[in-house]
Amino acid sequence: MHGSKILEEADRLMTVCNSCRYCEGLCAVFPAMEMRRSFSDGDLNYFANLCHSCGACYTDCQFSPPHEFNVNVPKTLAIARAESYAAYAWPRAFSGAFARNGLAISIIAALSVAAFIFGFAAFNDRQVLFGIHTGPGAFYALMPHNAMAALFGAAFLYAIVALVMGVRAFWRDIGEPIGMLADPPSLWQAMKDAGELRYLDGGGVGCVNEDERPTDRRKIFHHLTFYGFALCFAATCVATLYHFLLAREAPYAWWDLPVVLGTLGGIGLLIGPAGLFAEKSKRDPALVDEKGAGMDTAFIAMLFLTSLTGIALLLLRDTAAMGPLLALHLGVVFSLFVTMPYGKFVHGIYRYVALVRYAKERRQAGHTV
Ligand code: SF4
Ligand code: SF4
Structure with a gap:
């Protein structure tokens, strides 16, 4: 049973x-x-x-x-x-968010964007909200850096704790002692397998999608999405180090490292999710879980909107549109952070952990991985 x-x-x-x-x-x-x-x-x-x-x-x-x-x-x-x-959701009370995930994420995203727009309007007068702000610290004319760092740091920390608790539940369910996760060769092997999406290739010929002819399109769009996300995350980390270690405030020049990383990542996060959505809409229904379509689409849409609003902010940051665009971008990013443990984002985490276990048990059984 x-x-x-x-x-x-x-x-x-x-x-x-x-x-x-x-x-x-x-x-x-x-x-x-x-x-x-x-x-x-x-x-x-x-x-x-x-x-x-x-x-x-x-x-x-x-x-x-x-x-x-x-x-x-x-x-x-x-x-x-x-x-x-x-x-595996933590806390368990939130596991229902997976049932109607598309709706749940849309509502959270809409509320988050609305909260930033109303917050910006409430705490800034009209001249500041629609004014032109340029040079280092321009963003912080609308929202103090410390408030921004505290809010996003707390959301990110919460997401990390919830994801770690989910991994703990998964690891227990698959019957492994927690200490096995600290096995460096298996962690490294899984990192390589995940990094090259080794098993998204139908044994070497490609993925089947709308018909029986294999293609690499899903793999390519997955790569663009994953590495786009990684580059955007790297851009945020570098900007944080600039701020706290070098006392250099955003926004940065277009040639500066956070902007270069963020722009390259942003391009990946526009093309990758758009391509995945196109492939998904053509996919043979026999292969998919129809009930999961909302969750997949919501996650793809969140990544796409994060990039779209970020690039719009970069292009228009020296104009009067900067204030409203900053509110929009922060609202989308905040909702992406808080919904990460309750949406399709978790697939990457659990798949990686499953690959760690696979690498470990293959080596224990004396097979090459
Ligand atoms: S089990 Fe999954 S990954 Fe393996 S061949 Fe089938 S669909 Fe592909
Ligand atoms: S039963 Fe079908 S899916 Fe399973 S191993 Fe055989 S051919 Fe593959």
Whole structure:
């Protein structure tokens, strides 16, 4: 007996696959499955988060619908994966945010943007809000740096704590002692596998999307999104160091490191999410968890809007539009931070942790990873 219907179905499929083993070269899920004879809830959640949803095992399967065995691994693992996000949410009271995620994130984003706009209007008179501010410290004419740092630092800290607690719950569920996470070779191997999206390639030929012809488009757009996000995060870190260590205040010149990193990251975060959305809207419905569409779209939209408002702020920061655009950008970024533990962002974290476990158990079993 399993904890949910979808885990019962995942068990049935893995039992069929464990007899067949035709797909063992496609990704990490099948080799991980082959190391087991029976599957606990934690094992199935581990497989679900190890799956990159490339779709190859559906098109390659001789037992996929309309065969009576009805084997659909990508869809089943996608549903199990989404349910696992809610099960690991911290605090548990917020796990319901995953049920109608698109709506929940839209409401939080709208409230956050509205709060910044009304806050800016309430604490600044009209001349300041619509005035032209240039040079170092220009942003802080509208919101003091200390208030900005305290608010965003608290939101970021909260997101980190909630994500760490989620990882703890996942790690416990998949039956591993917490100390195993400190295994450096496995952490490094998982970092390489995640960094190159090794298992989003259908065993080397590419991902299937709208038809059976494999393509690398989803992988490329994922890379642009991930590295775009990483560059934007690096830009924020460098700017924070500039402020506190060098006493250099934002905004910076276009050639300065935070702006260069942020602009490159911003371009990635425009093209990547737009491409992922285009691919998603064409994807064969047989491969996806339809209920998860809102969560996927909300996360893609949040990343896109973060970049769009950031680039608009960069381009128009010397004009009277700077005040309203700063409120808009801060509102979007704040809502992105506070919703990170309750949306699609967690897929990257749990998938990385699943890859750590995979690397560890492969090495323990004497296989090359
Ligand atoms: S997905 Fe189909 S072909 Fe692949 S291992 Fe499972 S049963 Fe075999
Ligand atoms: S969809 Fe791709 S990653 Fe997921 S189990 Fe099938 S082959 Fe592996």
